[in-house]
Amino acid sequence: MSEKTVRIPYYPGCTMKTKALGFERSAMDCAEVIGFEMDELKDWNCCGASYPLTKDNLMGLTAPTNILIEAERRCQKEEVDPNLLTLCVFCYNTLKRTEFALGQDKKKLETINAFLDRKYEGSIRVVHYLEYLRDVIGFDNLAKMVKTDMSKYKVAPYYGCLLLKPQKEIGLDDPEDPVILHNFLDALGCKVIDFPAQVDCCGSYLVIREPEKVSKLSYDILADANEYGAETLVTACPLCQSNLDQSQGDKVQFADLDGMPILYFTQLLAVAFGLDTKTHKLEEHHIDPLPLLKAHSGADSESK
Amino acid sequence: MLINPVEKDQKHISDLELATGETISDCYQCGKCTAGCPASMDPAPSVLIQFLKLGQFELAKNAESIWSCMACLTCSERCPKNVSPAAIIEGLKNLHLRDMDPRVNLETMSRDLLAHSPQMAIISGFRKFI
Amino acid sequence: MTKCTEDNKPIMVGDRTIPPPDARYITISIMGQPYEVPETLTILKAMEFVGYQFKRGCGCRGGICGACGTFYRIEGHHTLKTGLACQTVVEPGMILAQIPFFPSNRAAELDLETKMPADQQIATMYPEIFRCVGCGTCTRTCPMDIDVMGYIAHFKRGDIMGGAEQSFDCIMCGLCAARCPANISQFNVAMTARRIASARLTPKSEVTAARAEQVRAGRYEPMLAELCKMSKDELKKLYVEREREPDLAKPGEWMPEDQTHL
Numbered sequence: 001m002s003e004k005t006v007r008i009p010y011y012p013g014c015t016m017k018t019k020a021l022g023f024e025r026s027a028m029d030c031a032e033v034i035g036f037e038m039d040e041l042k043d044w045n046c047c048g049a050s051y052p053l054t055k056d057n058l059m060g061l062t063a064p065t066n067i068l069i070e071a072e073r074r075c076q077k078e079e080v081d082p083n084l085l086t087l088c089v090f091c092y093n094t095l096k097r098t099e100f101a102l103g104q105d106k107k108k109l110e111t112i113n114a115f116l117d118r119k120y121e122g123s124i125r126v127v128h129y130l131e132y133l134r135d136v137i138g139f140d141n142l143a144k145m146v147k148t149d150m151s152k153y154k155v156a157p158y159y160g161c162l163l164l165k166p167q168k169e170i171g172l173d174d175p176e177d178p179v180i181l182h183n184f185l186d187a188l189g190c191k192v193i194d195f196p197a198q199v200d201c202c203g204s205y206l207v208i209r210e211p212e213k214v215s216k217l218s219y220d221i222l223a224d225a226n227e228y229g230a231e232t233l234v235t236a237c238p239l240c241q242s243n244l245d246q247s248q249g250d251k252v253q254f255a256d257l258d259g260m261p262i263l264y265f266t267q268l269l270a271v272a273f274g275l276d277t278k279t280h281k282l283e284e285h286h287i288d289p290l291p292l293l294k295a296h297s298g299a300d301s302e303s304k
Numbered sequence: 305m306l307i308n309p310v311e312k313d314q315k316h317i318s319d320l321e322l323a324t325g326e327t328i329s330d331c332y333q334c335g336k337c338t339a340g341c342p343a344s345m346d347p348a349p350s351v352l353i354q355f356l357k358l359g360q361f362e363l364a365k366n367a368e369s370i371w372s373c374m375a376c377l378t379c380s381e382r383c384p385k386n387v388s389p390a391a392i393i394e395g396l397k398n399l400h401l402r403d404m405d406p407r408v409n410l411e412t413m414s415r416d417l418l419a420h421s422p423q424m425a426i427i428s429g430f431r432k433f434i
Numbered sequence: 435m436t437k438c439t440e441d442n443k444p445i446m447v448g449d450r451t452i453p454p455p456d457a458r459y460i461t462i463s464i465m466g467q468p469y470e471v472p473e474t475l476t477i478l479k480a481m482e483f484v485g486y487q488f489k490r491g492c493g494c495r496g497g498i499c500g501a502c503g504t505f506y507r508i509e510g511h512h513t514l515k516t517g518l519a520c521q522t523v524v525e526p527g528m529i530l531a532q533i534p535f536f537p538s539n540r541a542a543e544l545d546l547e548t549k550m551p552a553d554q555q556i557a558t559m560y561p562e563i564f565r566c567v568g569c570g571t572c573t574r575t576c577p578m579d580i581d582v583m584g585y586i587a588h589f590k591r592g593d594i595m596g597g598a599e600q601s602f603d604c605i606m607c608g609l610c611a612a613r614c615p616a617n618i619s620q621f622n623v624a625m626t627a628r629r630i631a632s633a634r635l636t637p638k639s640e641v642t643a644a645r646a647e648q649v650r651a652g653r654y655e656p657m658l659a660e661l662c663k664m665s666k667d668e669l670k671k672l673y674v675e676r677e678r679e680p681d682l683a684k685p686g687e688w689m690p691e692d693q694t695h696l
Contacts, residue, residue, distance in 0.1 A: 012591075013424070013591075014423040014424065014427065014587075014590045014591040014592075015422045015423045015424045015591075016591075017591040017592050017593065018423065018553055018591065018592035019422040019423065020422065043581075043584060044587065045566075045568045045583055045584065045587035046423075046427060046566065046568060046587050046590045046591070047568075048427065048428075048431065048567060048568060049423075049424040049427040049428040049431070050375070050427070050428035050431040050432065052394075052431075053324075053375065053388065053390055053391040053394040053395075054323050054324045054325070054391055054394050054395050054398060055323070055324060055325030055391075056322070056323040056324070056325075057398070059567050059569060059615070060431070060567065062567060062568050062569045062570065063566075063567060063568025063569075064568075066568055066570065088424065090424045090428065091424075115569070116569075116570060117574065161375075161376040161377060161378070162377075165376070165377040165378070165380070165381050166377055166380055166381060167381065175381050176381075200342060201342045201374055201376035201378070203342075203374055204374040204375065204376065204425075204428070205374065205375075205424075205425050205428040205429035205432060206343075206372065206374050206429075207421060207425050207429075208408065208413075208417060208421060208425055208426060208429040208433075209371070209407065209408060209429065209433060210372065213343070213344075213372065217342055238422050238424060239422055239424050239425055242421070242422045242425070410561050410562055413561060415558040418554075418557050418558045418561050419550065419554040419557060419558050420554075423557075423564065423590060423591065423592075426557075426561070426564045427564045427590070430564050430565050431565075434565060
């Protein structure tokens with residue numbers, strides 16, 4: 001690993017600073033161990049959390065373009081590679097699809113630049129944290145940094161939707177048969193629970209209008225994972241985490257399922273690295289993951 | 305449900321194709337989108353597209369099921385003809401939203417939901433429903 | 435309106451602005467009517483020059499009260515511009531529309547005693563902030579050069595204090611709310627956030643609280659009574675001869691000679 005810490009421009013997104021703070025903190029602590037720094041953009045706005053699916057909607061691109069402009073300015077000023085690191089999957093999807101659309105359609109880029117009265121030149125490459133681990137660090141190298149014996153953990157990788165789709169624009173992995181989280185968990189030394197519902201949708205934003213549907217979809221996913229022997233799920237999306245975790249409070253829907261803790265993949269990575277997880281907000285999950293961590297821990301660097 | 309195949313609402317459907325960037329006549333009704341859709345939509349995605357192919361614009365536009373789409377994009381990924389039912393459904397929703405006909409009321413929405421949902425759920429939800 | 439001579443020169447009347455004799459005149463449009471005004475006047479003064487009397491939409495005249503928000507276009511250009519009438523100088527071809535009042539949303543009650551986290555308070559009082567599309571129209575509209583979209587972005591991510599600070603220069607003119615496509619009343623959200631920030635998020639000043647207690651307990655009553663009994667000359671003498679801590683005195687080092695009131 002290089003001696004000097006690499007600083008990568010980082011875009012957190014609105015949820016990361018409040019409801020998913022543990023995700024960010026664990027990601028930053030792990031980044032420190034791995035040898036890079038997540039350097040938050042100074043001035044950023046909400047990405048919109050939703051890529052417009054209709055071609056006529058240019059307004060939905062103004063917010064992500066603003067972010068890409070900020071990132072581009074920063075990278076040009078500091079003369080670093082034009083990469084923008086993201087953690088939240090909704091932000092990743094919105095920003096990545098915007099990068100693709102503006103790269104493809106110069107007319108669209110011109111129109112948005114004119115409207116914003118700013119100039120995006122199209123240089124930024126949006127990167128997800130997992131992608132960085134896989135392509136820059138390498139999962140083999142990641143494995144070498146693991147300090148904890150994770151072999152007793154039976155972890156199901158849950159991908160959700162927006163990390164992978166649409167493949168033509170995101171290009172991270174195969175949406176039907178992905179392996180990136182599987183390989184990540186392998187590198188940590190966990191027992192990887194492959195299960196069919198790993199790419200099924202949790203219900204997403206329907207939670208604000210049809211929560212019972214989200215409850216049902218979450219149950220289907222968790223019951224499937226349970227059937228295949230998982231004791232916990234890892235995810236990269238704060239909305240998936242929230243839906244899968246919070247809906248387990250629906251005692252009627254989940255009557256026959258014991259609570260399954262839903263972890264962010266960086267929270268598990270922090271455990272694997274043997275880090276102090278006190279600030280990673282594990283206690284704020286609805287289904288408490290601490291008993292599971294305690295049960296499997298030999299090392300006492302877990303949070304109390 | 306009996307559909308009168310004589311009625312054609314072609315102007316609206318052409319406008320929808322222009323707005324969404326989709327070509328509805330490409331769909332050959334294989335049903336993969338419906339098979340993969342997690343939203344238990346009734347009418348299902350392929351049925352909505354069939355309504356449009358038959359010129360039954362109002363049936364598609366006024367279907368309640370379009371509001372259950374969660375933009376998971378499974379339909380778009382699996383379509384062998386590169387049609388995106390998700391885009392078409394969003395186009396139909398936009399016709400309501402741009403006509404000041406929202407599906408979520410800010411004033412009566414649960415304060416608890418607003419306080420405790422992750423912002424990304426509220427922000428993306430508002431884009432789809434208001 | 436404007437009384438003019440035979441060759442259309444305006445006649446100066448009363449207490450209106452009296453332009454210098456060689457002042458150049460330009461044509462602007464007010465309420466759809468063209469008028470000739472001296473080119474160095476502000477919109478406010480120009481409108482009064484031609485005879486309008488402001489009953490509303492006019493306040494401090496110093497760019498700080500936010501009463502005189504104005505939308506205008508320059509004839510032949512498509513851009514809609516904004517400014518404060520008391521600060522913006524007229525331009526040839528200006529087409530003016532004053533906005534003395536714009537209906538904006540203000541949440542009914544602000545509970546400053548609540549235990550609810552500040553970010554949740556803002557989210558429940560003004561959920562429309564989550565409709566922001568990040569178009570930046572508000573920022574481009576603001577006559578005080580505030581990054582309005584920026585402070586709304588702070589509120590969306592739960593940083594109430596940061597957004598409150600960023601909105602500090604706001605004069606509540608309402609022009610941002612008038613243009614927002616998501617119908618957010620940004621300036622009201624910011625005002626609420628500033629109130630929450632000072633009541634709940636800013637550290638309390640211990641010394642102020644202690645001093646307030648002393649005042650309430652009547653510490654200064656005898657001194658005030660003493661002053662009230664003095665004649666005008668005695669007060670004058672007391673004021674002129676008062677002791678004053680030197681500017682560069684080190685804290686705690688200087689003491690007045692008369693320490694009876696300390």
